[in-house]
Amino acid sequence: MERSLIPAQIEFRSLTKMYGPVAAVKDLSLTISRGEFLTILGPSGSGKTTTLMLLAGFVAPTQGDIMIAGRSVGAVPSYRRDQGIVFQSYALFPHLTVRRNLEFPLEMRGVKADERATRVDRILERVHLADLGGRMPSQLSGGQQQRVALARALIAEPPILLLDEPLGALDRNLREQMQGEIKNLHREFGITTVCVTHDQDEALTLSDRIVVMRAGRIEQIDAPEALYDRPATRFVAKFLGEANIFESPRFKLESDAAQPPGSVAMIRPERICVAAPEAPRPPDAHQRQCVMGTVDEMIYSGPLRKYRVRVAGSALVVREHVASGQQIFQRDDQVRLEWLRSDLRFVA
């Protein structure tokens, strides 16, 4: 595919959408860079779909504005906007072949027949469906249909691409495969992409930045690793991954940093090491906090082993990668837990 498209910058300016008394989206301001892959993540009802529908022009804002490539699109109806969209339900035209589905956006833009054929061939090749152009959507698997939907969203090389739970209907293996596919397409096309999902793995895998939404507002926005490693609030810590939150621990937590007022301490389960009480301490023991505990439960799940451990009235979750030669602990075993003091976080 040649890189003829020009990705657009997107800017939300104090965007609000009211449904009666309910603010589905509340005073949302955000700039999405040209070529960025931004994911909107949040629990059900947090305003993700509404934000995407506002961006797509299917829903009009109550207040605020959206700028695409520096121009207000407030007054532009969705069918006049230059954007590719992929929904969870593939929304292919059921009565048209794959080829005709792909030609449709080009026809709408007045692209001539021979040019359409060339571009359809090229994108079919690109999404590994070169032999299936003559099929009807009903003759394709879920993954194949979703590839066609992606191809159809991209074929006219729009400046922005909108994805709403694009992989939600696929089973897990296929989902992972398609995540890789979307990532490659994004890398290749460089298109500004806004994706809505409630699937944290998808968000972490695909995104340049993630917006975590809560009750219509932005709770935190950051790169995936920063968001996971340094959540600002308890809500983000618990929504993205698993977190041990120390509400009122009955033992003293050691930290290199001072605890900000009004915050609670948090540590990720995989940052805690579990060992037998008498096992030798690691070489960096002086940088670690060490506590004794009792195993409540051991849960084995393929590559991971999870322990619930009681430590002075707190229940901690510990997660470790299963490796050969590792000692396995059972309920009521005494264990020593330790973690780097620098791995302790404070969340609001």
Ligand code: ADP
């Ligand atoms: P999400 O996609 O994060 O699950 P939505 O954007 O669909 O959240 O919804 C956000 C809030 O707005 C919810 O409280 C929802 O009930 C409300 N809402 C969304 N669409 C409508 C609508 N068409 N009419 C009334 N309320 C709506």
Ligand code: MG
């Ligand atoms: Mg939704």
